[in-house]
Amino acid sequence: MSMQINWAWVAAxxxxxxxxxxxxxxxxxxxxxxxxxxxxxxSVAPSPATPSAASTVSxxxxxxxxxxxxxxxxxxxxxxxxxAQAKDENEKLEALTASMEMSTIDAAASAAGVDRDRYRRIRxxxxxxxxxxxxxxxxxxxSKMPPEMVxxxxxxxxxxxxxxxxxxxxxxxxxxxxxxxxxxxxxxxLVAERLKVATSAR
Numbered sequence: 493m494s495m496q497i498n499w500a501w502v503a504a505x506x507x508x509x510x511x512x513x514x515x516x517x518x519x520x521x522x523x524x525x526x527x528x529x530x531x532x533x534x535s536v537a538p539s540p541a542t543p544s545a546a547s548t549v550s551x552x553x554x555x556x557x558x559x560x561x562x563x564x565x566x567x568x569x570x571x572x573x574x575x576a577q578a579k580d581e582n583e584k585l586e587a588l589t590a591s592m593e594m595s596t597i598d599a600a601a602s603a604a605g606v607d608r609d610r611y612r613r614i615r616x617x618x619x620x621x622x623x624x625x626x627x628x629x630x631x632x633x634x635s636k637m638p639p640e641m642v643x644x645x646x647x648x649x650x651x652x653x654x655x656x657x658x659x660x661x662x663x664x665x666x667x668x669x670x671x672x673x674x675x676x677x678x679x680x681x682l683v684a685e686r687l688k689v690a691t692s693a694r
Contacts, residue, residue, distance in 0.1 A: 546617050546659040551667045553614045554675070560600030560611055561678050567596040568685040575692055584693050591689040618668065619679050621660065624652045625672035630680075 571591035578584040589595055601611040628634060628649055634642045657665050668675070 546621070546656070547661065549614060549617050549660070549664055551663050554618060554664070554667055554671070556604035556606060556611070557614050557618045558675065558678065560604040560615065561682055563599040563603035564593075564596040565682050565685055567591075567599045568682065568689060571595075572685070572689045572692065575689055588689060588693045591686055593686075618675070621656055621665075621668050622672045622676040622679065624649060624656055625669050626676035627673060630673065630676055 568591045571587050574590065575584060575587035578587055597608050597612065600615070601608040604611050604614070606614070623631070628642075628646060634645070660668070
């Protein structure tokens, strides 16, 4: 008997990574495109770093994270190539699973030269930081928003940056501020690669 795969649910899991997917849950799997889109949208935001985690990162960790992102993106691209050659749903699922964070994080940690837990802490801390430090225009199109709303958003962002500055070591904050746009773009490209695999699998 062939297995019926709910591709909307699996696609959402692929972009969100390991959190919440693969664990037993009583919640029903989403079945509509709107549910998948909402899950994907939420997944783009990094997990907030705790102040204690933020205080332990160093400037060297920025390069470790950059190497990790490059390795993860390569792993996701390899998964996409396997997906293109998939002959049935099981092979599709294998390729899609290979593109998920729970599968690619080992490649990232290996490239960074740290264990997976350490890499995850580095990534979560720095991803959260650059999402706040990069220009707001990188996160959304503000051109059609009322100027007052844009100003409020920028003020809220400035408040978050002040808190970030208080939590991060000074040298790390300055290094991230100088490279925020570059690193945020690389982070978003990785999310886009995962989304590409997820949508191709459906």
